[in-house]
Amino acid sequence: MFPERGAGEEEVLSELRRKTAEDLTFDSGRILGSMCTYPHPFAIKIITEFIDRNLGDPGLHVGSRKVEEEAIEMLSSLLGLERGYGHIVSGGTEANILAVRAFRNLADVEKPELILPKSAHFSFIKAGEMLGVKLVWAELNEDYTVNVRDVEEKITDNTIGIVGIAGTTGLGVVDDIPALSDVALDYGLPLHVDAAFGGFVIPFAKGLGYELPDFDFRLKGVKSITIDPHKMGMVPIPAGGIIFREKKYIDAISVLAPYLAGGRIWQATITGTRPGANALAVWAMIKHLGFEGYKEIVRKAMELSRWFAGELKKIPGVYLIREPVLNIVSFGTENLERVEEELKRRGWGISAHRGYIRIVLMPHVRKEHLEEFLRDLREIMKG
Ligand SMILES: Cc1ncc(COP(=O)(O)O)c(C=O)c1O
Known part of the structure; x- marks a missing residue:
């Protein structure tokens, strides 16, 4: 019921605290199956200071628009x-939808089709449905990367583009993007790389010496990339990123916004009014951490993943789905349903809906949390 009279701030706040007490929090270390994390304190400071900025009306907030461009x-x-063209958007979902929208608008075919790996994120299902694009799912290889030959075989006159994934949601696998790029170039099709998760991991992991395929604009077939600062970028939700190689992709999805207080603009994002503070926080975190700072975050996450995978392998009845590629470790067990249920009952934020339990070694996950998790898992497996 909408209250007749307002209550004091303290009263409202304590009610809110009571109501959210059952939430799992990132800083508790109990959330092991999420790609989000507790944001960096500096990013929180930025959000608070610039909370009123609206990039949906950039004529009012000209400085913020320039910061987003930077x-x-x-x-x-x-x-x-x-030089790339894009926006800080609400997340990987919006970024992926924008890419599919750009490909569709530029392709000008009657029955548009998009070829994507079976491992692709469900945001593409939303994109396909909203944009009237048929999704053509490509098979995976034994190592869970997309089968590039199958992708090629599925190309028709209706194909508007190809999707490759750099860090799959389930396993953190990086597709053979160089091979996909070659196919895309051969057939004159644009390749979109969904690096929503991997974008803030792979460049730094490569810098640390991990062997990972090239996945970005260095490959000429890659025309757009999703990269989410609200995952490994340490920026508060919402902060996704979409970047196009050429301006024509942005132009193809821009709509005239005629009545804004700051003046007419062409708007490419799905959301109209959108948080400028989060875009400023992306800028601020990149400036604050730099390549070396992110590399250090990724180093810890990658090392912890390898250690954790090794510990899992020692538990009878537990097996890895595959060796970790990024900072995601997925494992199966005997009696998976019972194990999942029991882990959840003990307060762990995990899920096993794909037929395995996926642990994402985000920056809030520390070794002591994992040791506790492993103790619980060992006990459950014995029982
Ligand atoms: C590979 C990939 N793409 C896209 C998304 C969607 O991102 P968001 O939840 O920020 O919309 C996710 C989310 O987990 C993802 O893993």
Whole structure:
């Protein structure tokens, strides 16, 4: 019921605290199956200071718009492109939808089809449905990367583009993007890389010496990339990123917004009013941490993943789905349903809906949390 009279701040706040007491929090270390994390304190500071900025009306917030452009420029350069075109958006879902929308609008075919790996995120299902694009699912290889030959065989006159994934949601697998890029170039099709998760991991992991395939704009077939600062970028939700190689992709999805207080603009994002503070936080975190700072975050996460995978392998009845590629470790067990239920009952934020339990070694996950988790898992497996 909508209250007749307002209550004091203290009263409202304590009610809210009571109501959310059952939430799992990132800083508790109990959330092991999420790609989000507790944001960096500096990013929180930025959000608080610039909370009123609206990038949906950039004519009012001209400075913020320039900062967003600089954030896109820095992300582009991380991804091997001198000048990219894009936006800080609400997340990987919006970024993927924008890419599919751009490909569809530029393709001009009557019955558009998009070829994507069976491991692709469900955001593409939303994109397909909203945009009237048929999804053509490509088979996976034994190592869970997409089968590039199957992708090629599925190309028709209706194909508007191809999707590759750099860090799959379930297993953190990186597709053979160089091979996909070659296929895309051969057939004159655009390749979208969903690096929503991997974008803030792979460049730094490569810098640390991990052997990972190229996945970004250095490959000429890659025309757009999703890269989410609200995953491994340490920026508060919502902060996704979409970057296009050329301006024509942005132009193809831009709509005239005629009545804004700051003046007419062409708007490419799905959301109209959108948080400027989060875009500023992306800029600020990149400036604050730099390549070396992110590399250190990724180093810890990658090392912890390898250690954790090794510990899992020692538990009877537990097996890895595959060796970790990024900082995601997925494992199966005997009696998976019972194990999942019992882990959840003990307060662990995990799920096994794909037929395995997926642990994402986000920056809030520390070794002591994992040791506790492993103790619980060992006990459950014995019982
Ligand atoms: C590979 C990939 N793409 C896209 C998304 C969607 O991102 P969001 O939840 O920020 O919309 C996710 C989310 O986990 C993802 O893992």
